[in-house]
Amino acid sequence: MALAAAARRTNARLPPEVNRFLYVRNLPFEITAEEMYDIFGKFGAIRQIRLGCASNTKGTAYVIYEDIFDAKNACEHLSGFNVCNRYLVVLYYQPHKAFKKMNKDLKKEQIEILKSKYGIDLDKN
DSSP states (O other), rough: HHHHHHHHHHOOOOOTTTSEEEEEEOTTOOOOOHHHHHHHHHGSSSSEEEEEOOOTTTTTTEEEESSSSHHHHHHHHHOHHHHHTEEEEEEOHHHHHHHHHHHHHHHHHHHHHHHHHHHEEEEEE
């Protein structure tokens, strides 16, 4: 049976957004790393869990699995899972989307620097 499951995994085609890194939102603020391992560890071996502790990251976490199929299984089963009357939002971490806004803000800042350097004021027209 384990051999058949392994053969299915090697032939499985996954969507491009599927990866080993999960981004979890809407967590209870008081959740501990041990509780996170209890919840997410049921779906496979976990390499790392990072809980947000700053005021702007509380209630979020990153869960990194050893195997991509375990991450996929956890994402499918835990999205919408109720923890302390809060429904988890489990997504695949996508760095190009996460940094898109940051890059946009950086570009705006660079444009403002160039405008002031060359004395350009587009708002006068």
